Amino acid sequence: MNLLVFEKKDLITPNCIAVHGERAQHLREVLRVRTGDSLRIGEIGGGIGCGTVAEVSAERVSITFGPLNQTSQAPSFDVILALPRPQILKRVLHTSAMMGVRHLFLIRSARVEKSYFSSPLLQPQKMFSYLREGLEQGVSTILPQVSLHQRFRGFLEEELPRATEQTSCALLAEPSAEQSLWALARSRGFRNGENALLAVGPEGGWQDHEVAAFRDHGFAPFHCGPRVLRVDAAVCSLLGQIDLLRHLGGHC
């Protein structure tokens, strides 16, 4: 935990929070905080500052803090993901918050098992705990927005146009694509600060008509070589690669 993130409901006075349950236990037993220790603290949706441990008890850990006047890193990705099985989704949620995803669209595609949409993990409070852990690792206070879309066509028609109009960088990861990510980087260039919209398919990949539909919406398909990454690793690796390309800038 590189940042302790809190919500409004954790406040017990305007400049003091109390943490209970498993989180307090983590602070006590893993991080071994003691009264008087300093730690970085941030409010979800707000700023980051310095906190001081005021009390450590069996019930709670309370932390006072000064001005939260450091700004969190802005997220710079939107990700469209064919809903993976719950064990993988947990990691993707963590990764998304840690690496700066602004909006995670979890969508249905032909190779997504319908039962995944009734997983208990999809309850907002469950997802929140993985997202918060990601923020605390990645030092950010800006919670990714997560939305569920049970109809592929409906998503493409109703939601996608709003997402694509915010970026000129819409990319479709597709192992059978003709073009590699490095060839794409040479031909199109990436701009520093540009928000990227990345679509990642299910295990087994997108179906042809799905690839065609994304193409029609301006997505550039690409592959990353012969190794097939598990969805959670693919998201992590691709966010890292796109971030690097933006920093390199221009045509590589």
Added chain:
Amino acid sequence: MNLLVFEKKDLITPNCIAVHGERAQHLREVLRVRTGDSLRIGEIGGGIGCGTVAEVSAERVSITFGPLNQTSQAPSFDVILALPRPQILKRVLHTSAMMGVRHLFLIRSARVEKSYFSSPLLQPQKMFSYLREGLEQGVSTILPQVSLHQRFRGFLEEELPRATEQTSCALLAEPSAEQSLWALARSRGFRNGENALLAVGPEGGWQDHEVAAFRDHGFAPFHCGPRVLRVDAAVCSLLGQIDLLRHLGGHC
């Protein structure tokens, strides 16, 4: 599972293997294989070919195969990692096999908890199951070599020279480094096909004397921006980034 990987001991005839226990259950219940189904199959340390399911029973799944004459992707990374806690190590083992690590050196550093070296996960057979799963995901038959080094100085003096002499690309991930990975890419260039040697520190980072010691052995320290990734995500993201830089080639 994109490839079924087997060991010599799984052979029941020269061109037929039998899979038991949890792996057979996975084939039956998750992949739902039936007699006559085709699947890609590869021998650890050997080639890849096409297999046919010969028998599915409560005890085992047996698979016959033809010539294993496709060559596996060659691994192209060596990774030095400050030994992480077991839960994270499981993921790193999977990632290493999936993304093409040749040798994973698990080392002691000042911020590594000594108890991690007595984790049951470090038994070769335990590690093997995570590595094999990574090979089966990433479509490879070349098992990473994993070695344990309980003394930092001993590792640097006795093991590191052999690893560094095999590459001109020795990189040290260090969040407090002055230079970013993209600045490094502009100044040194990466060659396609070049083996990379990457060192990743513990949670909390390397200590100053450890960074100095790696520098003395020719490592270039770099950072990846203000977000702090968990060790498993850092390894995954960095392998992806270095792979991309090698494909881009030259000075970016």
